[in-house]
Amino acid sequence: MGERKQACADRLLDEAEHAYRLAFASSHTEVMALKRRRDAGRVVEPAKGYFARSDVYKSLSKRAQAMYLIRAVAQKHPTWIFASFSAALVYGLQVSHRYLDTVHIVVGSHERKYKPGGFITCHQMGDVEPIVVAGIRVTSLFQTLLDCACSASFRYGLAVVDSAVHWNLTTVSELKVYFDSCGKRKRGIATARKVLQWVDGKSENGGESVARAVMIELGFVVPELQREVVDPMDSTQVKRVDYYWLLSDGTEVMAELDGKGKYKGTGDVAKDIEAAIENFSDERLRESHLNLTRALVVRFSFAQAIDEDYMRRLLTCAGIPLREAS
Known part of the structure; x- marks a missing residue:
């Protein structure tokens, strides 16, 4: 009986994984088979009645996890x-x-x-x-x-x-x-x-939109998005910056939202460390070239972007003016 329940659970989980969704039961026997795996720690139940193998579910992004549940429902x-x-x-x-x-x-x-x-x-x-x-x-x-x-x-x-x-x-x-x-x-x-x-x-991802919304809520002049900047070290190369302001005194301010996604690992420690170092090096090289334009370049993380006090101080220090009252 135990082997039959194990085979039943495997079948349900295999079918679900093939369809990129969570598994669910259609009978009491199937419910008990899945719950037995859950109680043993091999399966998770993210939503009542919906299951996935623990290692598979934990490897998914938050968006993917949500889509697995939607497809199952x-x-x-x-x-x-x-x-x-x-x-x-x-x-x-x-x-x-x-x-x-x-x-x-x-x-x-x-x-x-x-x-x-x-x-x-x-x-x-x-x-x-x-x-x-x-x-x-x-x-x-x-x-x-x-x-x-x-x-x-x-x-x-x-x-x-x-x-x-x-x-x-x-x-x-x-x-x-x-x-x-x-x-x-x-x-x-x-x-x-x-x-x-x-x-x-022009906003390329949700983080950029949220950060811009915070700037708007704080009353600052709204930046130009995805401004193209010629690389001073190589005039054939054009870089795009997330946010750009041209101040009244001629000062150019460029701002970049740091994204953690590019530094996330794959599970292979050696390759992850090598990739992280390479990405970090590329970002520093990119920033050094932007600095050669004589623009003021500032960076902030998403956590800093939604910290209103931090963003107010950062943009004020960068010289970004407030919008005129309409």
Whole structure:
């Protein structure tokens, strides 16, 4: 009996891994087989009723973990429609990690706003015509962006909408028409409109968008994004900086958001150390060349970017002025 349960658990986990999703049970026997593996520490249960091998799940990024759960829920409930941040993730947009622990689905206007498991948030909507993306039923892109911009704080809503414009999935003008027609009296619409006011598709990732949003919230002049700078050491080479300001006295200020992703390991210690040293060396060489332009070059991490006191002091010391009151 034990061998049969082990084979059952292996089959469920193998099928799930092949489909890049979490495993779930369809019978009491399967539930017990998976829970037995969980209790032995070989399997994790990230959400109630959904399982994965521990080593596989821990190797995934936070975004990948969230997508594994969404694919599993979609497999188990093929008629469900995913909404808000879950739909945004399916579209491939930049969703903050803080919004990835919950699965967002659509329920009818008169349907109970509750689903078992404790990790599902229900959004009551009228008739929704779903869009199928990668085999998953989701709300339309416009509806998804409106819901995210209304639900998230300004800085994290900006990251979602920036990414949609960056990937040419829509335009600001199209979004303004939709938000005006479908966002009236919607809770959070004021934040959504503020997001549209500052959207810039030149932002290349969510971290850059969030950092820019902090600058906006603090009242500083908004930088030019992804400014191309000729390398003084090699005029055939052009480097792009994350943020650029030209001050009234002619001073150029360039700012770069440090990304930890390029320094993350693969598991091979020797190769990881070599890669980290090479990447760090490349970054220092890049910065030294930027300094030769005689511009002021500043760097900050994501943690520093969302520390408002730190960013206020950093940008003030760099000479970045405040925006004039409108």
